Amino acid sequence: MAFAQDADIQKKLKGFDREMAKALKDWNMPGVGVGIVKDGKLVFVKGYGYRDYEKKLPITANTLFPIASNTKLFTATAVGFLVNEGKLDWDKPIKTYVPAIQFYNNELNNTITIRDMLAHRTGVTRHDLIWFKSTFTRNELFEKLKYLEPAQSLRQGFLYNNLMYAASGHIIEIIEGKTWESYLKERIFGPLKMNSTVFSIGDMKKQQDIFVPFNEKRDTDVLYQIPYLEETEGLGPAGSVISNINDLSHWLSALMNKGIFEGKQVIPEAVVKATMEPSIVLKNGLLDQGFTEVLNPVYGMGRQSVSYRGHQLVLHGGDLPGIHSQISYMPQDNVGVIVFVIGDHSFSYNSITYNIYEHLLGLSVTPWSERGIKNRDAGKKLGKEGRAKAMEGQVKNTKPSHELTDYMGDFENDAYGIINISQKDGQLFFTKYKIQLPMHHFHYDRFDTVNDEEVGFYSLNYQTNPQGEIDRFVVSMDEGEVTFAKKADAGLSTEETLKQYTGTYKIGTSKIEVVLKNKNHLFIAGSPDLELIPYKPHLFKTKEYADFTIEFILENGKVTAMKQKDGTGEYEIKKDDSGK
Template structure:
């Protein structure tokens, strides 16, 4: 009983920061947020609302870890994921204001060692191209999300990534170009990206509970724990924090809702803060200038309900129209933790969200709810229920994927060769090395820099990963024989790893 009373007291102390404007809307929103949190089963989250320069709300909801009775408060830190990207764009804008480079300068002029597969693309790559996801490159998150290469090695390996479409001729979300932007910021400023963001953004904005990397956040005890569904079930599990420090400028910042409210205020007010400004007004405007049109099929599923007439990407910001209002926003996602920022500049209206359940799209629902409640029409649309119906159940989607995998297996088959024949080192010029071993008559796959993953036999020479992390689903590994009947390679997804000759 004492523990429960302490929990209730802590929840009261974690209450909202209210100001006079919009008090009735805030009460309605406060109730709606908690209902939506329970509807989406998010253990803990936090929401900030800014209107006309005032931080109207900065409040935590739920628990830092499921069942812990430790409430999320206004100073609980979460990873903010890809909403970090806007900070990296602002950092680059500061260097533009200082005359150290221009948005349309060639990147190779400052980072001659950074090479792409296509020499023409290397020569033509501009500074702004690092922020717009249209350099012609496919996704390459395997390099940091699975293989766990160092930042320097990730950038070096980009010369082996073949283009997927012509330079500036399409759109594919690309985290690693933000890593390159961070390297450029470090080169021209004389300090690592991490120090630059800490000193030039967090310090002047008094973001006192913000950290540029997971490593630097470890000292802070009031932190959220990531959660994920056990794959294929509706059981929610706490999981270890995913480490994005190797691509820090793309998504490694940790912060709390109070600090992110200050960031929203700054972005709404042309990068001003009490006593100064981060950017010149024209540079701030350039950051929000649309750079790339995004095809509707590549935009967020929310567009099925919001029905925008245009969808675009600026320098670290997604954009679309909503009820005749221009919206700048971005989501942030790492396994088990989520974030979202949303601005309607013409109305001085801003929103920020932090949560600790993987891809719980309640973040979108609450953004549009804020836009409605504090907008000219003040509609009462139930975005949470509508988006839950649109996105569906994450456990059901995972269970369906498992069933499709099971249905694809051909029964009563065996590997072509003894299991020992599949062992050895495999390599790919871009993705790196993989090691197949045999332990207790079970094959194990170990990507470079990662822990071993057991392989179960699927059918013939196809095996299925059995990741010890309960939230990670299975993947197919297919081995290939040469003309002599020996294993020569395996494919994982679209990529082929060649077996190295035994020495």
């Protein structure tokens, strides 16, 4: 059913409905929504399949979908307003304007600009499992930037990073003193009359005309409903906007008309141009496959630009579980396309977009679907065969080195937060944010979760400290291995608990001072001070020496000595209360 029609567009799209009907069948797609903007107006809207596959409800111009990473251009544009007003500069270190921001080292602190953050060229990789299904606030994610070690040098390559966009949105909040959401409503959504656009699944659910996510069950052709990804508030500026074809046509119209909408300059023209200017070259994966339709891909800020069969195409995709989107336009041809695709297994929104432009430009239709099916089928076959061999490499008849309870507890990483390992009825469970998966012993001190098609697979390789205790595990996450250290009971770090250990300890005529700083940090005074990290009741470690512990000795509830243990022996140092 077409919801907006233009005779010329309909003529140019002859045969497209047939192609989409075939693609829906070949790819087992639940639903696709398409909108076309020409000369500033929405001239075509059509739904293929359903917005709710189970209830067979149609896609309309007002169906709300998460636009995912198409949110990024809204954030880059909002930052552009601040640049235009002299509150930021694209190319000066962001720390000049926002002293609170901290990156991994001083080199990055002194050089990273807001353009670097918005162009994905900071050298820091994705680290998406920090935010995925987490309840971290935007400020908490902002504070985690300092733990993210670069994988490559600044401005030497494109490394997509959602956290840099979350941080960019928070920078708007710091400078303007209002939420990123409020700023977008005031400066963009309101003036563009994007009256249906919201920021959360909760608000989306208050409406009737909304999409429902369906995926294909792994190794089958069965479509099933999956949960909405609702934990997107902290990451908001990277991907939380929810909109429809009607509202997004206003956005496209302004972008295509130098920032002007209905005769008013909503977005400064300089900002529209700045976000489109190339900031970093992208790898051309299609060219590597021998396909030459797409050439010269570059990324600006919040969008990329390519040459598609000789026509400049500005575009960006968006991907969240069960829903995928693309918003694009051809500046010289004054036409834009909005595509929503339901289902992670579905036909690529890139391919649908390319085919639409081919129809509109009178070009021959490239067989993108057929090309994609070959890759899809090969990938399915490889995945099924690979998962069948998951237990190969297992060393048979091994046992854990410790009791099962020793593998339990809270394990923490500064960037990724806490993973809890618990037990119920002899079964270990892995809990990370809102992800909970059962675990099984693989071999030695390795435990694996089930391989869940929605939230993934985790293999935990436990390690012991020099004292022979399980104190951490290493797990592959995102782009590398991440270490989670066993977290001590928070009660061991209270001021009341730590205060009892302070005082003077004597070895002969030499004195050792144990002091408390900032209420909950205990140190042996020296040059430098040696911080004591609570580990167990009355037992402390240090960051510097894994084989070194300090145990405080109590008699009748009073500290009388501290005992130093290391590889050379055990040394008891009496507490000196003579000065009291």
